[in-house]
Amino acid sequence: MPIDVVMPQMGESITEGTLTKWLKKPGDTVARDEPLFEISTDKVDAEIPSPAAGVLGAIKVEEGATVTVGTVVCAIEEAGSAPAAAPKAETVTPAATTTAASDAAVPAPAPEAAAGPGTEVPMPQMGESITEGTLTKWLKKVGDTVSRDEPIFEISTDKVDAEIPSPVAGTLTEIRVQEGQTVTVGSIVAVIGGGAAAPAAKAAPAAPVAAPTPAPAAPAASAASASAGEAPRSSPLVRKIASENNVDLTTVPGTGASGRITKQDILGHLEGGAPAAVPALAAAAPVAAKPAASAPAAPVSAPTPGELVPLSKMRSIIAKRMVESKATSPHVHTVFKVDMTRIVKLREKEKNKYEQRNGVKLTYMPFITRAAVQALRKHPIVNASMQGEAILYNKNINIGIAVALEWGLIVPVIKQTEEKSFLGIARAIVDVADRARNKKLAPDEVAGGTFTLTNSGIFGEQFGTPIIAQPQSAILGIGGMNKEPVVLTDKDGQDTIAIRTIQRFTLGFDHRTIDGADAGKFMTDFKNYLENWSEDLG
Template sequence: GGDQAKTSAPASQAAVAAPTPPPPPTPPAAAAPQPQATQQTASGQQGASTTSSQPPSSTAVTAQAEEAAARQTSSTPAAATSVAAAAPPPQIGAGGNGREQTVEELRRTRSSPLVRNIAREHGIDISRLEGTGASGRVTKNDILSFIESGAMMSPQEAMKAGQTAQDASAQASPQASPAVMHAAGEDRVEQMSVMRRKIADHMVMSRRTSAHVTTVYEIDMTRIAKLRDEHRSSFQERTGTKLTFMPFIFQAVTIAIRKFPIFNAQVSGEQIIYKRDINLGMAVALDWGLIVPVIKRADDLSISGLARAANDLADRARNKQLKPDEVAGGTFTVTNPGVFGGLFGTPIINQPQVAILGVGAIEKRPKVMATPEGDDFIAIRSMAFFALSFDHRIIDGSDAEKFLAYVKQLLEAGQFTV
C-alpha cells in the first residue's frame, strides 16, 4: 500500500514528505494534470507523519522517482491505465467526451481491424454494441447486423430510407413487363380491346397491392337446393324472375359481413376504412370480357329483392346497358366459376376491396354423415366448394376461417325466407 501511494503521488505530495532542508523546487504545472491531485495531496498531508518517519534511503528513492516524474509528461498511475495506454487510439465515439473508458467499453472497442474500419466508415460507436465475441468483443457479424437493422439511423433517416425503398419498389414494379413476343409466320395477331387492357391492368395491380391468401370450405347445399325446388315455380310467378342459388349465398354473405365488418373494409395508406353500406359486386362473364355490376345496399334486400337485382344487372350487363354508377362502389365481390362446372378457383381481389368469394359447382356427391346415435352412413348430398381470397394485410387467417365457417353454418342450416 505504501509503495502504491508513492508511485501514484504527484510531485506536490513528495514535497510534503521530504525532510525539511533544503525544500525541493516547485514542480511544473504539467506534473499534476489530473483533477484528482487535490484529493491526493490531502491524503498525502494526512500521511505525512508516516512518510517522514521512513529511513533516509527510502526518502531518496521517493525524491528520485518524483524527479523522474517531473521530467516525464505523467507517471503510470495504475494497472488499468497502463492497459488503456497500450490500447490503440480510441475509435469514433469510443470513450468520448474526454472520459476514461470502462473495462466493458475496452472489451468492445478492442475488436479486429476490419470491425474498426467498418465502424469508422459508418460513424458507429462500437461501445454501444453488444458483442457476441470473446469477452464481449464486437464481431463482424455484430456490426453488420447493427447496420442492416437501421438502428444507427435517426428516426427521420429511417423513415426517409424506408419511404425511398418503397417508392423505388413501386416505380420498378410497373416497369417490369413481359418480353415482347414476335409472331411466327402463320400466327394470328389480335390487338387487345380496351376492356381487356383494363382487366389486365386491374388484375396485375391487385396482385401487387394485396397480400392474397385463399381458404376453401366444402359446404352442404342440400337444404338450400330443397328450398329452392319447393319455391321455384311460385317464386317465378310472384316476382317474374327465376330463383337461383345466388340470392341465398348473397344473403348469407351480407349477414356474415355484419358480424365480421373487416370484410367490408378498404385500405387507405395506413388507415382502414370500414364501409357503412354493403354493396355486393357480382362478376358477370361476357363474350368480350368480364364485368362486375354492383348490388347497392344488399343487406337491406330480401331473397326476392336480391334475385331481381342480380338477374336484372346480369341481363343488362350482357346487353351493354349498365350505367357507370352500377359498376362502381362495390365493397365485396362474389364470383361464380361453378356455373361453368369448375370445382373452385383462387379469385383475385377486386380492388380496392379486401376479399372475394368464389362459388364452385353445386353437384351431388357422396358424403359420410352420422345419425343422432353416432352411427355413420353415406348419403347423396348437394355439395359445393367455396373459396375465399382475402387481403392478409388487414385480415388475419383466423378471421377468414371464422367468416367462411359462419357462411357455411348459415347455408347448411337453410333458414331463409323466400
C-alpha cells in the same frame, strides 16, 4: 391557340373538386398525357393528365381551391404558331378529327362548327377510378336525327362496355372523336344540333381538284415529322399497340389526316404490310421505302404462326388491374365445402310458384348472396378495405356480381344489400346481369363495391382462386355443384354414408387486413347460414 384544361368529372354524382397540387408551373413544357395537377373529391384522389403537348400557360385556379366541374383551371400554349392546327386535331378538343374536316384538311371549319348553338356530348365518367375511355363504335353518323336517350356511340373501359345515349333530341352535326380513339373523361366527342357541321361536310368535295395529291400527302407528312425528330401523330390506342409489339412508329406510314397513323395503319403494318395506298408511293416517300419498315412483324409471326390480335381496351385494362391487385394485396385463399342439399330441395319445391308469384326466376345466387351479406354483418373486417395506413370499415355492404360477357368481364354492384330482402336481392341480380349483357349499365353501377362474388362454377370447375378487386379486401369464388358421398353423424354418434349436393366456396382475402382466423370465422358463418337455411323467400 391555347387549349383550356378544365376540372374533370370524377364520378356521376360529383359536381366539384379540390385542386390539391400543381405538378407543373407556368412556362414548363408538358407532354400529352403527362400529369399536370392533382385533384381530390369525396370519392377519389387523382392525377389529371395534359390533353395536349405544349407549354403551361396561366394558372387560373390555385392549390387548395374547390371549383365546379368544367371550370377552366389553366391553358396549354401549343409549341410554335404555324403547326398549331395539327396538335389540336390530336387533342380531340376541336372538331379537327371530324371526318369531313379531316378529308378537307382545312382547320378553319372546326371553330365554325363549334360556334353553333349545339349541345356538346362529353366522354362520360364510367367508374370513379376511370379517367379515360375508348370510343369503340359510332351508332349514328353526321346528319342522322337522334332522340333524347337514344344510343349514339359505344365506349369501352376496364370496368364496363356501354352504349351512351344522346342527352338531347336533334341532329348529329359533328363527330370529334373517331372509332378506336381513347380520350380523357369530359372530352367532347360529338355535337347535337347547331347545324354548322353541314358546311364543313360539304367542304370535302373541293378535294377532287387535287385528287392525285391526297394519297401521298399522309406518308409525306409522316416522313416530314420523322425527319424533324418529332413523334408521328397517332392516337393513344395506336401508341399502345406499337409499344406492345415493339414497333417504331416512324416506320409506319400514316394514312389519316395530315399523316396521322390510324388503327388500321398499325394493324396493317403488324400483318406484314402497309396500307393499300402506300406501296405505290414507296419510291417517292423515304419513310415508306425503309427496309426496316416490315422488320418488326417478322419476330411476331415466325416462332408461332397464328393471328396477332391486339387486346381490347377492356381486356387490356383488366390485365393491368389484375397485375396491380396481385402486387398490392398479399393474397390468401381458403376453401370450404358446403352441403347445399337443403337449399337444392327448397328451390326445386318452390321455383315454379316463386316465378309465378314474383316474376323472377329462383336461382342459387340470391341464397349465396344473402348468406354472404349475413356473414359480412357479423364480420365487418371482411367488408373493409385498406386506405393508406388505416383500415376503412365500410358503412354499407355493396356486393359486386361478376358477369361473364363475350368480350370480357364486368362487375356491376348492388348497393346497400344489407337493406334488401331475399326477393329484392333476387330481382337486383337478374336486373344488373341483364343490363350488363346489353350494355345498359349506368357508370355508378360498376363502382363502389365492397365485396365481390364470382361464379366460375357454372363452367364445371370444383373451385377457383380469384383475384381481389381493389380496393376491396375479399372476394368469394363460387365452385361447381355436385353430388358426392358424405359421412353423416346422427345425434347418437352413429355414422352413415349419404349422397349429398356439395358446393365448394373459396374466400380470397387480403392478409394485410384479414387474418386466417377472421377468414375462417366468416366462412363458418356463411356455411352454417346456407346449410341451415330458414329464411322466408318472399
